[in-house]
Amino acid sequence: MNEIDRQEGAVIRVNGPIIHAEGMGHVGAFEVVKVGADGLIGEVLKLAGDVATIQVYEYTGGLKPGDVVKATGSALAVTLAPGLLGNIFDGLQRPLRVLAERDDAFLQVGAQAEPLDPDRLWRFEPTVKPGEELHEGQPFAVVKESPIIDHRLMAPPGMSGTVSEIKPAGEYTISQTLCALDTPQGKRQLTMVQRWPVRRPRPKAGRKTSNEVLVTGQRVIDTLFPVSKGGVACLPGDFGTGKTVLQQQLAKWSDADIIVYVGCGERGNEMADVLRTFPELEDPRTGRALMERTILVANTSNMPVAAREVSIYTGITLAEYYRDMGYAVALMADSTSRWAEALREASSRLEEMPAEQGYPAYLSARLAQFYERAGLVRTLGGAEGSLSVIGAVSPPGGDFSEPVTQHTMRFTRCLWALERSLAHARHYPAVSWTDSYSQYLSDVAPWWESHDPDWLSQRGEIVDLLSEERNLQEIVKLVGPDVLPDAQRLTLLVADLFKTGFLQQDATDPVDTFCVPGKQVKLLRAFVMFYRRASAIIQRGAPISRVREMDVTQRLRRAKMLEEKELDNLLAELEARMDKLEQQYT
C-alpha cells in the first residue's frame, strides 16, 4: 500500500498515550503510524505544521524524544474475511486467543499477530461466471464459515466490473487471488479479504423502516418495550443493577443471525464468562453453539485506554460487514460510558476546552455518528440486512442526567432504564416499567398482532395497570393497603402477580432464561383476562379475599415456568374458575 518512500518523524513529547512528533508534514489526519523501536500503533489526531499529535494504542512507557515515528499510509482499518465468527479480538483486532497461545497469559506491549489465520483453508464456491457483471457489494462466491453461516464474498464498495476470471470451487486461503474484475479503472484482483477503515461507515444503497421485532426472549423487553431489527436501544444502569447480565442475555437469545459483543472498558472475567458459556449454549433456533454466530471484541478496563476508544468502531465495522451480506446483525456495546471516558481522557491530554463534566464538546456528535450506523438497509448488493445496536451506559452515581446518558437518549429511540430499587429486591431484569419507553411500538405492533390480534390493547391495559399501581403505592406508603377499596386492592394484587409472574425472569433458570413470542402473548393474555374477569366479579360485590384465595392465582404466578402449550390449559382453567366464582355473585 505504501509505495512512496516516506520519511520518518521523531517524537518530541510524551504525555501518557498522547505523543507529539515532528517531521510529520507528509502524513494525513487519522493515518496510522508506528512509534518507537517496538512499532507501537498510533493514530494521527491533529496536525500543525509538521508536528503531529498522535494517540498511541499501547503503553508508552520508555518512549523518549527522538524515537522514530513511521507513517503507514493507511487509516486504522480492520480485516474482513472468513474466520471472524467465534473469534475474540482486542480493540485493534489482534486475535487474543492466538496471543494467549503464542506469548503467555499476559498481553505484551507491541505484540503483533495477523487478525485471521492466514494458513487456514476455506471451502470456496463461486457464484459468478467469467463475463458476468459484478456490481459493488454483490457476492461472487460463498464460503461456509460455520455450519449455519454462509460467508458471502462481495465486490468491495466502489468496485464494479466484468468478471474476467474466477477460480473453481475448492479450498483456498484468505489471501489467495480468487477472482479478477475488469473495471473502468483497470484490472482488479479479489481475494477473500476486504479492508475497511473503522471510523468510516460502510456504504449502503438505502435505509428502510423495520417492522420486525428483534426478539430477545426477555419478556419485559419484547412485550413492553420492543426494539425492531435495525433499531437502537439505550440501556443505562447504575452498578449492580444487572446491565451486563442483561446484555449477555440479549447476546445469547436475540434472534439475530450474527452477534457482535463489544466489551469496552469492562471486566476481564466477564469476557472469560462469555468465552466459557457461549460455546456450550445452544442457539434455540439453529441448535448450534451460540459461539458460532458470535464475534467478541474485548478491550477490558485495564487494557490501554486509547484502544478502548477504537474498540467500539472495530466492533461496528465487523457488524456492518455481515449486514452487507444480508444478515440480521445485533451489536451489544458494554459500556459506551467507558468509551466516552476514553474520549474524555484523550481530550484532556490534548488540552481541549471541555464542555460538560470534562467531556469534549464533540461527545454528542460522536455518539450520534455511532448510533446512526445502525438500521435496516438495502445493501449495495441489493440484499436486505439489518444492524441493531444496544448500548449500555454506566451513569456515575446512577444519575441519568449526566452527559453520556442524556446524549445517548437523544440518538436512540428505545430506553431500558435499570432501577436500583428493583435490583435490591432481586427483581431481574431490573428494567423500570415507568421510566423505560420504546418508540418502535407502532412500527412493530403489526408483527405482534400476527401472533395475537389483541396484543396492542392488552399491552396497553397492562401498562395502565402498572402505572396505576405506582400511584396507589404512594397512598399505601401513607395509610397502608387495608383502607383501599377492593377494586384498587385488586390492582395491587394483579400488578404484584404480573411483576413476579411476567416481568421477573431468571437468567440462570434453563426454562425461564428465554421466552418465545408465542408464550409471551399467551402469558400476557392470561394476566389481562384474569384482571378483567376479577374486576367484574369484585364490582358485583365479591371481596378481594375470594380472588386472592383461588389457587389459580398462585398458579398464574408460576405460569412462566410452563411450556407454551400447557398455557392453553391454564387459560381454559382460569376461565372456568372465574365462571364459577362469577356465578356466586349474580
Add this chain to the structure above:
Amino acid sequence: MIRDNPVQYVGVDRIDEPLIYLSGVRDVGYDETVQVADQQGSYRPGTVLEVGRNRAVVQVLGGTTGLSTSQTRVRFEGAPFSVRVTEDMLGRAFDGLGRPIDGGPSPIGGEERAVSGVPINPAARAYPTDFIHTGVSIIDGSNSLIRGQKLPIFSGNGLPHQQLTAQIVRQATIAEAESFAVVLAGMGIKNDEADYFRHSFEDAGALGKVALFLSPADAPSVERILTPQVALTLAEYLAFERDMHVLVLLTDMTNYCDALREISSARDEIPARKGYPGHLYSDLAAIYERAGRIKGAEGSITQIPILTMPSDDISHPVPDLTGYITEGQIVSERGLFLKGIYPPIDALGSLSRLMKDGVGKGFTRDDHIAVSNQLYAAYSRVEDVRGLASVIGEDELSPADRQFLEFGDAFERQYLAQGENENRTIEQTLDTAWKVISILPRSELVRLNDQMLDQHYSRQEQD
C-alpha cells in the same frame, strides 16, 4: 534494562509538591524511574510523568520536602519502577514502595519486576467458580466470595470494617489449603490500624503467611500512588509463579484516590467529578483487574479492597467507580451499626456478581441461590413496611405486614448479626436463613419451589 551509566543532573527548574520540572535533560523515557537526592545526599524515588524536548516532569514519590532548585540531583534510571519479589517476603513488613521497615534485609533472589504490571489477556483468564468459606453468614449466604474475585468493602468513618476484614482473613485462611498467602497494602493507614491487622494475623497464627506494605497516614501522600501496584506485583508472583492462593487487602482506596487527585491537580489536569481526574476509572481498573485466575495456573488472586465512603455517600466517585469495576460490593450501613449489629452490612445494597456460578448444587447446597434470593425479596419488603409503620404506627399494620416486621428483626438479629469470632459453616448459615424465612407464611415465599419448601420450611415455632 538499567543503563550502564545513569545520567545525573543537578538543579531543577521548578518544585511544586509533589512534582519537579527539569530542563536540559536528554534521553529521558516516559514513566521511567528516577532517583532524586536532596542536599544531604539521601535519595528518594520518583517516576517520569511527561517528557518533552529536553524537559521532563517528575513526580517524587517521597515528596518534595527539603528539595531545592539549585542543589537537587536527579538521576534517570532508564527503566520503569520495579521491585524485587520473592516468597521470602511473606512474614515481612515493607513501606509503601517495597523497602523493608521491619529491620530485616532487602529481599534477595526471586525476580525483579516492573510494578505497573501487564494486563491479563481476557482469553487466558479462567472464570472463577470456587467458593471461599469466610464463616460470615451475610457473605457466605448472600454475597459469596469466590476465589479470583475482587469484592470490595464499602465502609464509613468509624464503622468496623477492620474487624470484618480481619475476621474474613482469619476464617478464610483456616479453611484454605496450605498454599495461601495474604498481601496487605495499607495506603494512608493509621498506625493503630496497621497494628490491629498485625495482631489479628498473629492471633490466627498466620503472620508468617502475610506480607505487609504500609504507607502510613503520616508519610507523603504521593508515596501511596504505587503501593497497590507494589503489593499486587508480589501477589502476581506468588499466585502465578508459586501457585499460591493469594488474598490481597487494599486499604484504604479512598486515600489512594485522594493522592491521585493531588497529583492531577498539581498538573492542572481538567477534573471530572469532585476534582478527581478523568482517568480515575482507568487507574482503579489497572489495580482491580489484577485479580483473577489464569488458565493452566494453580494459583489465584482474590482482592478485598476497602474504602471509606466520604459522608457515607455511595455515589461519591471512589465507591461509584469501584463498584463499576469490581465484581460486587459489601456495603456497610450506619443505621445497623447504631443498632449494635455486627457486621453492620446493608444486605440490599450488597452484591456478589460471581456468586451465581460458585454456589448451589455441586458447590454448597442446592437451595442456596433460591433461599438467598427469597431473603432479599422479603427483606426489601421489610423496608416498605417499616416506612409504613413509622407513619401509621405498628398497631395499625395488617397481620401480614407485622410478620414482615418480625422477619426483618430476625433477619438482622439472627442471620446478619454474629460474633466477631463466630465461624459459621455454610450449613449453619443456610439453616439460619430458613429459620428466619419460615417466620413468613409459605404463600409469601414465591421465590422458592415446593420441593425446597417441603424439605426446609418449618413454621412450628410460630403456631
